[in-house]
Amino acid sequence: MxxxxxxxxxxxxxxxxxxxxxxxxAGLRSGRATVNLLDPVMVNAYGSEMPLNQCGTVGVPDPRTLSVQVWDKGLVGAVEKAIRDSGLDLNPVTDGQTVRIPMPSMxxxxxxxxxxxxxxxxxxxxxxxxxxxxxxxxxxxxxxxxxxxxxxxxxxxxxxxxxxxxxxxxxxxxxxxxxxxxx
The missing domain is CATH 1.10.132.20 (Ribosome-recycling factor)
Incomplete structure (x- = not known):
């Protein structure tokens, strides 16, 4: 019943x-840097796709810049490529194990x-x-x-x-x- x-x-x-x-x-850009901006980014790591936040720590050093502190040196290139290919119009710059992402004005x-x-x-x-x-x-x-x-x-x-x-x-x-x- x-x-x-x-x-x-x-x-x-x-x-x-x-x-x-x-x-x-949260993944849509609004001109300001937010850690959630990189949530949809998937990194090809260890033979599978995994979210970026499982490969490193995402931070916001200033309102126009994001940074990703990659935990494994071997993944720095994969993280940079994933961000570049994400369709978010971002151009990451590698600095050791840190990937810096300046936010271009929209x-x-x-x-x-x-x-x-x-x-x-x-x-x-x-x-x-x-x-x-x-x-x-x-x-x-x-x-x-x-x-x-x-x-x-x-x-x-x-x-x-x-x-x-x-x-x-x-x-x-x-x-x-x-x-x-x-x-």
Whole structure:
């Protein structure tokens, strides 16, 4: 016997989509150096792909520079290559076991491209949230031994949760876009 959608479970799944969006946004450049900028970078090390932060310590010595203190001397070249090939428009410089990454100032065109990217990421998060809503609505319809009024209330609750989470995504998107377009 089903007693309707588990709202806590639905909210947890929607929060997962939002957490994923936060991770995507952390990797987008906004003109300032942040350690999260290099999170999506994967290094070809020891015969497999591994995240950069598992090969060395990422730091921010000043607002326009990132540094990676590589733990294994043999991986310095691989780390430098991974950063260069990451598509982040970064040009690393090796200094012993430290890879320094100066942050170039962003052009207006690059800012607009990144702003478009934020929109794509936000839309993907909204689609994920809507898929969770669809599951919740189906559970509400399948609820057994529940009056039509209660089914309607369950559906309304799922929709309110969805609206709240979509607004959260919209707010995050707006803030990130504003951050990127700021000169």
């Amino acid at each position: 089903s007693d309707g959608p588990d709202m806590k479970e639905l909210e947890k799944r929607m929060d997962g989509a939002i957490a994923s969006l936060k991770t995507e946004y 052009t207006e065109e690059r800012r607009k491209d990144l702003a478009k990217m934020t929109g794509k990421y936000a839309e993907a998060a909204k689609v994920a949230i809507r898929n969770v809503r669809r599951d919740g609505m189906e559970e509400a319809k399948k609820a057994e031994g529940v009056s039509e009024d209660d089914q309607k209330k369950m559906s309304d609750d799922v929709q309110k949760l969805t609206d709240r989470k979509v607004k959260e995504v919209d707010d995050m998107h707006e803030a990130k876009e504003k951050e990127i377009m700021q000169v």
